[in-house]
Amino acid sequence: METNQTKNAPTNVVGKPLDRVDGPAKVTGAARYSAEISVPGTVYGVLKTSTIAKGRITSIDTSRAAKEPGIITILTHENLPKPAKTPQQVEKWRAAQSYLPMQDAQVQYAGQPVALVVADTLERATQAAALINVTYQAEAPIDSFHDPKAELFDPQKIQQGKKDSHVVRGNPQQAFDGAAIRHEATYVHAINHHSPMEPAATLAVWEGADKLTVYESSQNVTMHQGALADLLGMPREQIRVVTKYIGGGFGCKGSFWPHTILTVLAAKAVNRPVKLALTRQQMFTGVGHREDQEQTLKMGTTADGKLVSLVHTKRATTSPWDNYTESNGKILDMLYACPNYSTTYELARANVMTSVWMRAPGEAPGSFALESSLDDVANQLGLDPLEIRLRNYADYDHSNGKPWSSKSLKQCYARGAELFGWDKRQAKPGQNRRGRLLVGHGMATASYPVHSSQGTARVRLFADGHAVVEAGATDLGTGTYTVMTQVSADALGLAPEKIRFELGDTRLPTAPGSGGSVAAGTVASSIMAAAEDVWDKVVKMAVADKKSPLYKAKPADVKVELGRMFLTKDPQKGETLVAALVRSGQPDIEGSGTGKYGAGYEEKNFGQNGADPNNDSKEKKTGGHSMHSFGAHFCEVEVDPDLGTVRITRWVGVHGAGTVLNLKTATSQMIGGAIYGIGAALMEETHRDASFARYTNADLAGYHIPVNADIPEIKVEFVPESDPYINYLGVKGIGELGMVGVAAAVGNAIFNATGRRLRHLPITPDKVLEALRQPA
Amino acid sequence: MNNFSYYQADKAKDATSAKRADKSAAFIAGGTTLLDLMKLNVENHDQLIDVNTLPFRGVEMTKNGLRIGALERMSDVGEHPLVVKNFPAVSQSLLLAASAQLRNMASIGGNILQRTRCGYFRDTAFPCNKREPGTGCPALEGDHRNLAILGTSEACIATSYPGDLSVALTALDAVLTLENAKGKQREVPITRFYLLPGSTPQKETVLEDDELLVAVTIPQTVAAQKSLYLKVRERTSYAYALASAAVGLEVQGGIIRAAKVALGGVGTQPWRSPEAEKMLVGKAPSEAVFRAAAEAALRGAKPREHNAFKVEMAQNTLVRALSEVAA
Ligand SMILES: Cc1cc2nc3c(=O)[nH]c(=O)nc-3n(C[C@H](O)[C@H](O)[C@H](O)COP(=O)(O)OP(=O)(O)OC[C@H]3O[C@@H](n4cnc5c(N)ncnc54)[C@H](O)[C@@H]3O)c2cc1C
Numbered sequence A: 001m002e003t004n005q006t007k008n009a010p011t012n013v014v015g016k017p018l019d020r021v022d023g024p025a026k027v028t029g030a031a032r033y034s035a036e037i038s039v040p041g042t043v044y045g046v047l048k049t050s051t052i053a054k055g056r057i058t059s060i061d062t063s064r065a066a067k068e069p070g071i072i073t074i075l076t077h078e079n080l081p082k083p084a085k086t087p088q089q090v091e092k093w094r095a096a097q098s099y100l101p102m103q104d105a106q107v108q109y110a111g112q113p114v115a116l117v118v119a120d121t122l123e124r125a126t127q128a129a130a131l132i133n134v135t136y137q138a139e140a141p142i143d144s145f146h147d148p149k150a151e152l153f154d155p156q157k158i159q160q161g162k163k164d165s166h167v168v169r170g171n172p173q174q175a176f177d178g179a180a181i182r183h184e185a186t187y188v189h190a191i192n193h194h195s196p197m198e199p200a201a202t203l204a205v206w207e208g209a210d211k212l213t214v215y216e217s218s219q220n221v222t223m224h225q226g227a228l229a230d231l232l233g234m235p236r237e238q239i240r241v242v243t244k245y246i247g248g249g250f251g252c253k254g255s256f257w258p259h260t261i262l263t264v265l266a267a268k269a270v271n272r273p274v275k276l277a278l279t280r281q282q283m284f285t286g287v288g289h290r291e292d293q294e295q296t297l298k299m300g301t302t303a304d305g306k307l308v309s310l311v312h313t314k315r316a317t318t319s320p321w322d323n324y325t326e327s328n329g330k331i332l333d334m335l336y337a338c339p340n341y342s343t344t345y346e347l348a349r350a351n352v353m354t355s356v357w358m359r360a361p362g363e364a365p366g367s368f369a370l371e372s373s374l375d376d377v378a379n380q381l382g383l384d385p386l387e388i389r390l391r392n393y394a395d396y397d398h399s400n401g402k403p404w405s406s407k408s409l410k411q412c413y414a415r416g417a418e419l420f421g422w423d424k425r426q427a428k429p430g431q432n433r434r435g436r437l438l439v440g441h442g443m444a445t446a447s448y449p450v451h452s453s454q455g456t457a458r459v460r461l462f463a464d465g466h467a468v469v470e471a472g473a474t475d476l477g478t479g480t481y482t483v484m485t486q487v488s489a490d491a492l493g494l495a496p497e498k499i500r501f502e503l504g505d506t507r508l509p510t511a512p513g514s515g516g517s518v519a520a521g522t523v524a525s526s527i528m529a530a531a532e533d534v535w536d537k538v539v540k541m542a543v544a545d546k547k548s549p550l551y552k553a554k555p556a557d558v559k560v561e562l563g564r565m566f567l568t569k570d571p572q573k574g575e576t577l578v579a580a581l582v583r584s585g586q587p588d589i590e591g592s593g594t595g596k597y598g599a600g601y602e603e604k605n606f607g608q609n610g611a612d613p614n615n616d617s618k619e620k621k622t623g624g625h626s627m628h629s630f631g632a633h634f635c636e637v638e639v640d641p642d643l644g645t646v647r648i649t650r651w652v653g654v655h656g657a658g659t660v661l662n663l664k665t666a667t668s669q670m671i672g673g674a675i676y677g678i679g680a681a682l683m684e685e686t687h688r689d690a691s692f693a694r695y696t697n698a699d700l701a702g703y704h705i706p707v708n709a710d711i712p713e714i715k716v717e718f719v720p721e722s723d724p725y726i727n728y729l730g731v732k733g734i735g736e737l738g739m740v741g742v743a744a745a746v747g748n749a750i751f752n753a754t755g756r757r758l759r760h761l762p763i764t765p766d767k768v769l770e771a772l773r774q775p776a
Numbered sequence B: 001m002n003n004f005s006y007y008q009a010d011k012a013k014d015a016t017s018a019k020r021a022d023k024s025a026a027f028i029a030g031g032t033t034l035l036d037l038m039k040l041n042v043e044n045h046d047q048l049i050d051v052n053t054l055p056f057r058g059v060e061m062t063k064n065g066l067r068i069g070a071l072e073r074m075s076d077v078g079e080h081p082l083v084v085k086n087f088p089a090v091s092q093s094l095l096l097a098a099s100a101q102l103r104n105m106a107s108i109g110g111n112i113l114q115r116t117r118c119g120y121f122r123d124t125a126f127p128c129n130k131r132e133p134g135t136g137c138p139a140l141e142g143d144h145r146n147l148a149i150l151g152t153s154e155a156c157i158a159t160s161y162p163g164d165l166s167v168a169l170t171a172l173d174a175v176l177t178l179e180n181a182k183g184k185q186r187e188v189p190i191t192r193f194y195l196l197p198g199s200t201p202q203k204e205t206v207l208e209d210d211e212l213l214v215a216v217t218i219p220q221t222v223a224a225q226k227s228l229y230l231k232v233r234e235r236t237s238y239a240y241a242l243a244s245a246a247v248g249l250e251v252q253g254g255i256i257r258a259a260k261v262a263l264g265g266v267g268t269q270p271w272r273s274p275e276a277e278k279m280l281v282g283k284a285p286s287e288a289v290f291r292a293a294a295e296a297a298l299r300g301a302k303p304r305e306h307n308a309f310k311v312e313m314a315q316n317t318l319v320r321a322l323s324e325v326a327a
């Protein structure tokens, strides 16, 4: 059944800072990540990857490798079993990269798989891979959109055809030309790699020719199942994908990459289960990245700082086959009240693999441009950065004319400013010193959309007072296990210890993956829908049961809260779900349901126009509501003017993100968002050699992510916010929100400290020194 | 990583003789450099000779100074009271290096013999004169942001020693004790231990094939006691230096009587700067004097496109280090 009401039901454990239910399993090692799972007979696969970035394989000499002990097979493009279809032959290919290596002798990017060794141990497979001698006919590769050989083109569509490469609202160029204040700047973002602790891994187990189980480090088991079904030409039901634990993904495990299908094909070739994990180096050319990109933003405002126009263009590198690029423009379109807007994407093909969504894709780099330019304009006009944002506050979504389903940004600004002590900020840059260090304060707005999504769940309530709740969702390590345990506990009126929540398996009811911040909102909705199904069934039993206090009541007059059924008009009269179930003699009862998140939920419950008796705002031009979470970051930096180093010394993030399911895990996520935002702002950068189109720092000693010493205490608060339109519980996703605006807040604080604007991420000491050499 | 045999030597002689007999063998101490490079197939050894049980241990004051056994661990030496008190720059260089886990594993000898972090050297898909002599140096025109500006050659511009400890040891005139397969020991000042790349960047030190590094001795001086190590990097911890400075000053009656200056992260080897020292000795400490010394230290720098910033950064690092130690 499908839930059709909005509840403001009382909660017991929802919202509480419950400890992670998977914590003990993780710290004791009982939790098995995909590469740690073994089934009897498992053998090990290791990839050999290309040394060149472009050209052809002329020969592969496996003779030395094959002589090594324990080698079971060595697969190359010459003997790898063919998939039923390549991604390019699949009609609606669901992943970012549509190119599958090892189908022919072509090499299109450095680090592309060219051979796969299967051996009885990992060590032997690794050594044999090193002994394979591949000779190439190399051609000069194209390294990026900066390469003189590269050609920028208009992709028409980006994001697998989902979005247009040009978006125009109003008359942006004209409005810019006529604006009192015209600001134009270019922003650069380095190549970033997701670099989760857990590398991508696959264990492929064939049971006969037409049954496959894959243990994958997947953020989305349904996506992996579907992609495998497409490539293998098998019905989905014959393929099971399992992911019980993920050691971080940040987007890279939410798309389908070559290693998965290559492992599956290898397992077919050797007729044994094959396990393959990417090495740390292979993680840099195996699972995508955030593309190198440049944005130009023209910002026009009135003399008092009101936005009149935003003209945005983005240039970026893409792969030889796909037109993936983050849609940076979205946030520029909706964040403020700006009547004229355009964005244009231009791409250039280079010999790199396809880039992919990473940590607030689009919003993170887009907000860096927007929030930095706005800070410049504020400074130019002598306005407080907070004031200019309030002057441009969007009371409705200007990108589509819709009212917000909820928005607490003003409260976030106010509370953040209070917590931070923003009023004590020195407005004039370069005035605040601590010894030799320059101190600066900066802020920026955060926002992330509620992406529409839906999923299913199953709830089985047992008469002994425990329940098993299932949804094929995933837990990135951010707390899905825990928060869904809490949602289930309240839905059934049980203690969290009485709930076993299962996820990460395509055999479970289909749920969305963890990505785009949709998991919590959707899965929570699905569980509530399934719980309602249980409620209905038990209510029916109770009203027909002479011994029940609800005997002969009309089901419509019965309400269920925290696992207790009662008469709406006489709440004293009632009993618990479990009590009725026990009396029935039935050992258990099962319910299932479909839950929606975002626009679909709203439409279902409020009709096409999001009809809300309390809201008939004038601005609203189209049906429905625009759904976003919002927040504000405030930070303090210390800049060493001699050494160029930047240290973050204080951080405050205040967010309005609907119902908070678990204060502890939610706070951790927002802290995490700030931390990886700081990483992108100050240090994360993969260097690609221009002549070889190959990375030169592909490990975690060379690719810097923040360590504890880089991170001060981060204060996070949520402002209370209730949103009836997005889903049953009013939950908005928080996975990406915490990162949006972080780089800009850091850059703005550096500006406040030094009077220099740094527009090129990451802001490393060399760039700071260079900027300080220039006049302020 | 190739297959290799493993041999645990009980006596120094066994280790050095085994090494002499097998050109492809390597000593292994903590293994934090060696195993990394073997996993990357940058180094391939058919035999590993484990030297960890050899008696080259101890941190003790001798008449020549502080003697540190080559097999002492970085963390133990960095926290040793004698080191903290008498050689603060050495202690700081150790404790600002790598991570706690690595410092617990890594030895002093291994640290001195660690190898470059040049990305081309560490990836066998690239040509590299240091790894495969004669194949070329892609870093010259490529990614050399982290590489050297002093002591470079057309063949190699790597910071051949990318670490910290040897920078402090170089400033403080440490002497290395080496022992060969004949059981013969020799002493080499660390300032003469590392080699400039010239046309043979594969030859990094004067250590002979059969020689073990057994100890480091640091003379006890006033300047050593008033020494400091300053390290600059974008990540606060667990990162190599973009630039670093080890300095020691002896100031008497308001005049600098002795000065010790070495730079890290900027030279193809730990970079002692007699030029800077000359500018300091005999002068009253002041920011202007320090700045003049810093300029002298970097006078010979040959910066390239992506590491030009190191000139100013190294100068400022040195000025800051001198100011702090003089304060
Ligand atoms: C991620 C990472 C970050 C790091 N960051 C830093 C840093 O910031 N600063 C820094 O200074 N260092 C840093 N290091 C380097 C680290 O300090 C060295 O790897 C370590 O000191 C090497 O010591 P070991 O005992 O492990 O040497 P091993 O790996 O065992 O040996 C290294 C080399 O020395 C030889 N060798 C070892 N002992 C002897 C001996 N007694 N006689 C002759 N030859 C010998 C070996 O044959 C080998 O060639 C880092 C390393 C890593 C992996």
Ligand code: SF4
Residues within 6 Å of the ligand: B116, B118, B119, B120, B121, B127, B128, B129, B130, B131, B136, B137, B138, B139, B140, B147, B155, B156, B157, B158, B201
């Ligand atoms: S700088 Fe030296 S180590 Fe680096 S690529 Fe050139 S030769 Fe090799």
